[in-house]
Amino acid sequence: MSKYVAKRILMSALTLFVIIFVLFVLIRIMPGNPFPVERMSAELILQKRAELGLDKPILIQFADYMSMLLQGSFGNGTSLYNGAPIKPIMFACLENSFKVGVLSILFGTTIGLGLGIVAALNRGKFLDGLCTVVSILGVCIPSYVFMIFLQYFFAYKIPFFPYFFDPSQFLFSSIMPSLSLSLFSISTVARFTRNEMIEVMNSDYVKLAEAKGLYGFELLRRHVLRNALIPIVTVIAPLVVDLVTGAMVIEKIYGINGAGSLMVNAIAGDGVDYNYVLALGIVFSALYIAVMLALDILYGIIDPRIRLATKEG
Amino acid sequence: MGISMNEKIILSVENLDITFRTNAGNVHAIRGVNFDLPAGKTLALVGESGSGKSVTMKAVAGLLDDNATINSGKIFYRQADGNVIDLLTLSKKNLRRTINGQQIAMIFQDPMTSLDPTMRIGEQIAETILLHKKISTSDANKRAVELLQLVGLNEPEKRVKNYPHQLSGGQRQRVVIAIALSCEPKILICDEPTTALDVTIQARILDLIQDLQAKMGLSVIFITHDLGVVARVADFVKVMYAGKIIEAGTVDEIFFDPRHPYTWGLLSAMPDLETNDDRLYSIPGSPPNLLHEPKGDAFAARNQFAMKIDEREEPPMFQISETHFAATWLLHPDAPKVEMPAQLRERLARARKAANLQ
Numbered sequence: 113m114s115k116y117v118a119k120r121i122l123m124s125a126l127t128l129f130v131i132i133f134v135l136f137v138l139i140r141i142m143p144g145n146p147f148p149v150e151r152m153s154a155e156l157i158l159q160k161r162a163e164l165g166l167d168k169p170i171l172i173q174f175a176d177y178m179s180m181l182l183q184g185s186f187g188n189g190t191s192l193y194n195g196a197p198i199k200p201i202m203f204a205c206l207e208n209s210f211k212v213g214v215l216s217i218l219f220g221t222t223i224g225l226g227l228g229i230v231a232a233l234n235r236g237k238f239l240d241g242l243c244t245v246v247s248i249l250g251v252c253i254p255s256y257v258f259m260i261f262l263q264y265f266f267a268y269k270i271p272f273f274p275y276f277f278d279p280s281q282f283l284f285s286s287i288m289p290s291l292s293l294s295l296f297s298i299s300t301v302a303r304f305t306r307n308e309m310i311e312v313m314n315s316d317y318v319k320l321a322e323a324k325g326l327y328g329f330e331l332l333r334r335h336v337l338r339n340a341l342i343p344i345v346t347v348i349a350p351l352v353v354d355l356v357t358g359a360m361v362i363e364k365i366y367g368i369n370g371a372g373s374l375m376v377n378a379i380a381g382d383g384v385d386y387n388y389v390l391a392l393g394i395v396f397s398a399l400y401i402a403v404m405l406a407l408d409i410l411y412g413i414i415d416p417r418i419r420l421a422t423k424e425g
Numbered sequence: 426m427g428i429s430m431n432e433k434i435i436l437s438v439e440n441l442d443i444t445f446r447t448n449a450g451n452v453h454a455i456r457g458v459n460f461d462l463p464a465g466k467t468l469a470l471v472g473e474s475g476s477g478k479s480v481t482m483k484a485v486a487g488l489l490d491d492n493a494t495i496n497s498g499k500i501f502y503r504q505a506d507g508n509v510i511d512l513l514t515l516s517k518k519n520l521r522r523t524i525n526g527q528q529i530a531m532i533f534q535d536p537m538t539s540l541d542p543t544m545r546i547g548e549q550i551a552e553t554i555l556l557h558k559k560i561s562t563s564d565a566n567k568r569a570v571e572l573l574q575l576v577g578l579n580e581p582e583k584r585v586k587n588y589p590h591q592l593s594g595g596q597r598q599r600v601v602i603a604i605a606l607s608c609e610p611k612i613l614i615c616d617e618p619t620t621a622l623d624v625t626i627q628a629r630i631l632d633l634i635q636d637l638q639a640k641m642g643l644s645v646i647f648i649t650h651d652l653g654v655v656a657r658v659a660d661f662v663k664v665m666y667a668g669k670i671i672e673a674g675t676v677d678e679i680f681f682d683p684r685h686p687y688t689w690g691l692l693s694a695m696p697d698l699e700t701n702d703d704r705l706y707s708i709p710g711s712p713p714n715l716l717h718e719p720k721g722d723a724f725a726a727r728n729q730f731a732m733k734i735d736e737r738e739e740p741p742m743f744q745i746s747e748t749h750f751a752a753t754w755l756l757h758p759d760a761p762k763v764e765m766p767a768q769l770r771e772r773l774a775r776a777r778k779a780a781n782l783q
Contacts, residue, residue, distance in 0.1 A: 235491075315538065316533055316534075316535060316538040316539040317538065317539055317540055317541045317542070319488060319533065319539070320531070320533060320539045320540070320601065320604070321541070322488055322521065322525065323486055323488060323525055323526065323530065323531040323533075323605075324525060324526040324530075324552070324553040324556065324604060325521045325522065325524075325525040325526035325527060325553065325556050325557060326521065326552075326556065327517065327518060327521040327522075328518070334541075334544075334552065335541050335544070338543050339541065339542065339543055342543075414543065415542075415543060416542075416543060416545075416588040416590075417542060417588065417590050
């Protein structure tokens with residue numbers, strides 16, 4: 113198992129390095145630059161570029177950036193545009209996004225698993241149909257439409273939830289955006305869980321377990337859930353990342369000062385803020401890779417075939 | 426008939442009738458099946474795929490799929506204390522708690538898929554014991570090691586910690602047998618236990634089952650389409666076709682004096698190394714689709730000896746000896762005398778000679 117984990121971690125580090133390189137090069141060769149061209153003279157821009165080292169060959173710039181990154185600083189640590197420090201601003205925004213994201217992951221997996229299990233246990237009956245309808249709706253309705261719908265009914269018509277995000281009552285005001293964000297994952301996880309459960313419940317080993325005398329919850333707990341979970345973990349992984357990065361529109365609608373809006377502003381402002389975009393890109397990628405790593409390890413824990421195959425190989 | 430009359434009968438199926446609801450319509454899979462299982466004996470249910478042999482045994486074990494309806498019938502089981510209960514009247518919970526694993530155990534066809542891939546095999550064996558017996562976990566684990574030894578797995582102390590994917594097909598089937606026997610059941614149902622294994626392993630698994638049967642006094646039901654297996658293990662044989670038993674007898678009666686044309690066909694379809702004929706016989710046509718109720722004798726369309734009455738009316742069971750029955754109009758006193766195919770007769774004579782020599 114430890115060899116398996118070490119291998120995964122090494123792979124993850126390598127992946128992150130490649131991503132940083134691609135991001136770095138892409139941003140540099142993209143049209144647009146960090147300076148407001150209309151308001152600065154050509155000489156001033158040249159001078160600024162030299163000052164920031166942007167006139168050096170791209171690989172040298174990358175090497176410089178990497179060495180700064182390894183010392184824990186995103187480039188020179190400030191915005192190229194207005195000199196605002198990156199870390200405090202970014203981490204404050206990330207914290208908001210992250211909290212909402214984690215809450216929606218919780219919603220997505222628990223509600224999704226719950227619906228899927230209920231549907232599978234009532235296969236072909238009314239509850240199964242209901243769960244299927246819910247999950248089809250969930251896939252079809254975009255999360256921001258659902259967000260507006262929630263705002264209209266539960267903040268405006270019935271003023272129960274706050275209309276906008278309020279950091280002072282974080283948990284309460286995060287419920288609506290988290291729920292709308294997790295709509296897609298709820299549906300996907302529910303459909304997947306249902307199908308996996310039904311497949312496992314029809315498997316020979318569950319028949320054998322019944323022939324042994326297991327039934328009801330004990331049968332589910334000991335033989336069905338664990339086996340059904342293996343493929344479900346696979347769909348949850350990319351969903352988790354979608355939740356964290358896909359929140360931009362919701363953040364705008366609900367007035368959350370999050371990482372999504374920060375990213376949009378860094379790109380769509382007067383000039384492309386290389387340092388901010390890169391820093392956010394790196395953090396998002398690292399997050400994605402960390403989630404994948406965690407799930408790979410989780411796989412190993414759930415499924416002995418994976419764990420032992422790597423031990424032998 | 427009936428179990429109450431004969432103390433030697435441990436299981437008696439009476440008039441079992443089962444329908445499956447499918448998208449295409451209702452499939453009348455079991456159309457009145459009767460049989461008795463004498464205690465300590467081996468009964469073989471033989472027939473093609475779809476003849477209803479597995480469904481019958483799933484009904485006995487209470488493992489029918491949700492879309493099955495039992496229209497009528499009784500499955501009597503004689504408990505150790507002599508009381509007779511109808512298994513079909515028990516609730517699912519009650520059945521699992523008191524019968525499955527403890528009284529009636531089952532071995533499935535494909536050992537590659539019948540063990541939980543995420544659980545150590547020792548745990549899978551101990552689980553059954555813990556479920557039915559008041560015993561500590563460590564004692565159950567010890568018992569698991571003993572059971573693996575009993576079914577002939579070497580290094581059982583190491584094996585209990587293995588996962589199923591670390592064992593071969595034959596080893597896994599031994600584990601399945603260990604699970605089945607873990608609570609000393611009275612009846613062991615073997616659903617084609619050797620079909621998925623290669624031939625050398627097949628023989629060893631059959632030997633193992635027979636050996637354990639003798640040691641533990643088990644009553645065994647074998648579901649198979651392999652007549653070679655039947656000849657090797659069975660005391661009694663029931664031949665099933667289209668959801669009915671069409672011939673029943675002792676193993677000698679079925680092999681040396683078969684009366685139903687379908688049984689003739691099955692026996693002729695066994696590979697035979699002793700003739701020069703290099704073509705393997707197969708019964709023409711395919712079994713009837715039970716979505717539609719067959720009219721007359723269900724086998725008539727494939728039967729070269731079919732008569733007019735076969736298309737109109739279903740044959741009753743004709744009694745040939747005390748233990749031998751067959752459902753074919755050929756046994757009616759008014760029927761023309763029809764003999765089994767000459768080639769088969771020669772073959773059976775040869776087999777009988779070989780058997781007497783042994």
